[in-house]
Amino acid sequence: MKLDDAAARLEALGNPTRLKIYRSLVRAGAEGMAVGRLQAKLDIAASTLSHHLKSLVVVGLVTQTRDGTTLVCHANYDLMRDLLGYMVEECCAEGSCAPVVLPKVA
Amino acid sequence: MKLDDAAARLEALGNPTRLKIYRSLVRAGAEGMAVGRLQAKLDIAASTLSHHLKSLVVVGLVTQTRDGTTLVCHANYDLMRDLLGYMVEECCAEGSCAPVVLPKVA
DNA sequence: ACGGTATTTCCAGAATTACAGAAATAAAGA
C-alpha cells in the first residue's frame, strides 16, 4: 500500500461519524447492514450518511451490494488488515518496536 | 481509548504530509529527529511543518524534548500501539475477523 | 546584553469538508 493511499484511508476513518459507521459495519459482520438501518441506528440525516459512506467506499474500506431497493454495506476486512499491516510495517521499519503479528486470511 | 480520541489520532495520521512526518520519526527510532532535520528532509516550509507537528503532538502521537535550541521529536510508540490495538478490537469485536496479536511492550 | 540559530505564532488566502434540506433517481410491487 502506498503512503498516499494509507493516508486517504486513515483520513476516511479519522472522523467520529465515519468511524462509528465503520465500526457498526464491522460489528454487523459478513451480512453487513443496510444504509437505512445505519441511518436509524446512528440517527443522522440520510444525505449526511450517504456522503460519509461514499468517502468510505471511495477509499475501499466499505463495499456495497444491492438487495432490491436496499443497499447493504460491508466493511472490507481485507483492506483494513492491509492498512493495519502497513501501519505496523511503518512502525517497525527499523526494528524500532516489537514485531506485530497480523494473521493471514483464513 | 475512546472513539473520538481514536478518530482524532487517525485524522492526524490521515494527511500525506503528516504521515510522512510520523514515518520519519518512527524510523528515526528512540533518538528521534530535530524539527530542523525533518524540515530539510521533507522540504516543506518551517511554519507548515510546525503546524503539522503540533497536530501530531496534540493527539499524543508525537512528543518533543528540547536540547538547547533544537527541539527533538519522537514518535510515541506506545500510543501507536494502543491505537492499533483499538482498531483491532473494533475490527474483531464480534469475532468477525481473525485475531491479531499485538505484542506487549518489552 | 548581543548575535545567531531554531522554532513557533500570527496572518491571510485558497481549497476542502461537514452538514442537511430539497429534489432526483432506483427498484419493487400493485
Next chain:
DNA sequence: TCTTTATTTCTGTAATTCTGGAAATACCGT
C-alpha cells in the same frame, strides 16, 4: 404505469484545513 420505499445527488452555508511568508519567541555562546 403509478406509488412507495430507499438512497443519492444537488445546492448552499458555515466551518475547518492546508499552506507559507513575516514577525515574534526561545535558547545558547560570547
